[in-house]
Amino acid sequence: MRIRVEQLNPIVGDLNGNREKIIASLRKAEKDGVRLLILPELVTCGYAPMDLLERQAFLDAVYTSNRQIVEDVSGRTALLFGTVTPNTEGNGRKIFNSAILADGGEIVSVTHKTLLPTYDIFDEFRYFEPNRTFALTRLDGLPIGITICEDIWNHQNEIVYHTYDVNPARELKLLGAKILVNISASPFSKSKYELRESMLRNHARREDIPVFYANQTGANTEVIFDGDSMIMNAAGDVIERTASFEEDFADADLIDGQPVAVTGKIGRAMPLEEKLFRAIVLGVRDYVTKTTISEKVLIGLSGGIDSALTAVIAVEALGPENVIGVTMPSEFSSEGSVTDSIKLAENLGMEVREMPISPIYDTINTVLEPVFKGTEFGVAEENIQSRARGILLMAMSNKFGYMLLNTGNKSEMAVGYCTLYGDMAGGLSVLSDIYKTEVFAISNWLNDIYFKKEVIPQSTITKPPSAELRPDQKDTDSLPEYEVLDRILKSYIEDQKSAREIVREGFDADTVKRVIRLVDLNEYKRRQAAPGLRASAKAFGIGRRLP
Amino acid sequence: MRIRVEQLNPIVGDLNGNREKIIASLRKAEKDGVRLLILPELVTCGYAPMDLLERQAFLDAVYTSNRQIVEDVSGRTALLFGTVTPNTEGNGRKIFNSAILADGGEIVSVTHKTLLPTYDIFDEFRYFEPNRTFALTRLDGLPIGITICEDIWNHQNEIVYHTYDVNPARELKLLGAKILVNISASPFSKSKYELRESMLRNHARREDIPVFYANQTGANTEVIFDGDSMIMNAAGDVIERTASFEEDFADADLIDGQPVAVTGKIGRAMPLEEKLFRAIVLGVRDYVTKTTISEKVLIGLSGGIDSALTAVIAVEALGPENVIGVTMPSEFSSEGSVTDSIKLAENLGMEVREMPISPIYDTINTVLEPVFKGTEFGVAEENIQSRARGILLMAMSNKFGYMLLNTGNKSEMAVGYCTLYGDMAGGLSVLSDIYKTEVFAISNWLNDIYFKKEVIPQSTITKPPSAELRPDQKDTDSLPEYEVLDRILKSYIEDQKSAREIVREGFDADTVKRVIRLVDLNEYKRRQAAPGLRASAKAFGIGRRLP
16 A cells, blocks of 8 residues: 655645645545545645634635545545544534545545644644544555644653643554554744654654654744654654655555655755754745735845845745845944945845935934933934834835835844834744844855855854944843853743743853843833744744733 | 622732732731632732743742732631642643632632633633532531632533533532632623623522622733622622722622622623723723833824824823823824814823924935835825834833823724834724724713713814825725724624625625725734734734634
């Protein structure tokens, strides 16, 4: 029996487009002699449909789509796909998160998800009724144990938020499953590639069973899915593995109960810098193309490393013809702010425009003079500059329909070293889950390894980071060195450690307290930030909810 | 036995302040001869603590607070209070949402919440492990059935999102409960006052049992708690009822198993306009005072009805000395934009300043001229005006530490008739859950009934709504009449009806489609909006989650 795991990139809510994608995969699998095609979780409606699931008209449309797909499974390939099905038993929530196995135009089985993730970015208990009983599915006599995403993330060493009473994989093995299938919408984060493999290996070995794992790929607003689907034998060896960050499939023949590689795909483990770069490129591409607001994006180029990296990412995602840079010097800007921006744009082959903000800044100061008279230059004046740039960028965005990309990094967003309605403006925050030290690492990797030439000007990388909003300003005037700051931030935000625990790791107590205070205090800014692409286990945005 | 239900206004995360409040209530109850004092759900940490509940250091501090409170219950009054307790049984989430009954310095019982709301603004499955078994609590031999908030919102006629398998009130009655207690953090919405009473009456009559209901009051960011605590006999009559929107208590003596009124408080049903007004006033006051960023707020006064109502609310909440208005006319502003703003400020006794935006608008246009040459006046130019105002207001906010209040209403926010980083700027959105027709109704009620004089200038109320961003602009140039618009919006947003269902209610099909398209399209603007005070069953913000 030839089995294929395939990762697709559905669009949330685009039921017709997703169905066409599913049917195209099915037809290809039929042609390739595949007996069982396994597609990801909620592939009919994309992940996560969020409150669309509360609209009866949307649910009815999903059910119609399910029926049409099942009818189309008329050839020799059976199809297992993730979708929403109704809870017809009366009590509880109205829907299940399900896997339908279809064969010969009929439904063979419907399996519901047991463990519903409700932490970080996940809200599944908000919508779905959990499964409570287990049963095997049979295809050509083969007993298959079907699980959905979280169902297999249930062991002490793989969980963060809580443990579960039930282990669906174990239940299905006890019932006699000969292969374990998992369909997922498991998002990318920095360490997921390794974690996912070790988690699947634990199951394979503990239950002595081959594992077929089909994950989603593509990005939906904040959340990026890498894919990384794979087939593993009962010894825990990866037999086949798809490429990451793109649609792909992997096949194995089941011979004497064990999977044997067909295509010889083995995936590729990437260095962290490459992972982050490819993830964010995919995030930008999918956000821009899926929202269909505009093909072109706009970036304010400061001559600094954040906007430079954002420009490289945008050009990689959309092509240089779709990226427009604007450099907006003020009286406090260094010379490099314009020259480095122009050099970068030349290296990337993208357009760049120059607009000075000094006349605007001066006019605003004149209007405010009666009120500000006698006060000293301070944050208000700094923010006026940042917001004048925001106005120019948004005016161009409104006039020509370009989407403005925000260039702020996670370190800045964390401590509020950014201006609401100024440099925080934009439709998508590209780097808001990438620490400043990671911005440097990715930029160096791009020049040294990926491009093998100086695409990001070396002077952009080596100059000390500065907002250039007052004379001779440096980020380190008001912040610790980024090497220190980023490690404190990671401990506080991602590892949820207390001040006391972080100090115990060897940091200065006053610095730790000051950083934590800044993070807490600036929650109000982040509440109004653009959606940001998620790259870590704890990003700002929908997965981090603070009062 | 004298029993008191008391509504307190805790601050989220302020464990020490909340504990002092609790102990002060306890001491007063002791003095008043109360045997059992019942305080609201999660009164130790405020509702909702959100992801603070994921921090072990925060949980440890709550447990310490619990112990201190129990030790302080040393007099003749027993205390029932809502708090977080640890799940020590191993599997599942790490904590429970609990009610601790303390008497004589000891814990009498700990009851966990069974039904965990996970819809709209509620995320309880994200944090809490549900209770699965039921037991009575006894005080002086009286068998008490203790429930927590959602535990009693479990019947077909009271639910929206789903039904529950379990009815905790029934379980407790079957065990022999003689009174039913519910401690809540049940938020205000337009129809909650009536709904809450009928829900409690259903339980009282069905189970033939008196009901003691203690709810939270006060506001925490978006969410406003009205309080509305009450004591009901087994016939479903309200015996005592607290005031709404403030801290208050109500007492009854339990005689022959039925509650008998002590203080004679019966609450007061308010007209809708008053409810909304008082709710929003409380929301503004608590947001400003609890965040302690500033005592003073700033409002851009346009001469229109939204900013006028916002100013009245702010003055009512904080006093005229803490509210500063700014009028910022442009070449497209009507004469009334300044004169009505000044008249309003005079009526309210608040300060108002005038700053023209024309010089800024002109300078920005000059800077953009090389890029915009040959294009027509459009949304870009309109937004520049709105953002120039935003810059001035934010500059004053930054300079003097005033918190900027946003004045946009729900109708505008719904269809995107507002400018990101312009009139959408601000720390709190005061009217973002109040439809335009409600803005008119509240304004008329204020002048006619509440103030009994023209506080909001009549010309502000009667002039046709306009953004005044181009010559002779009216809202109805691009939107349906607000009477029609608001009814379509309510059907779509609050009742979650489909376009087809709304058309069937008698609206023009093209209008309905256009309005729904605008609502969907402008999700991106709302994602970056300031937190908005919740007044309806479905507000924009944390309770509405769309891709």
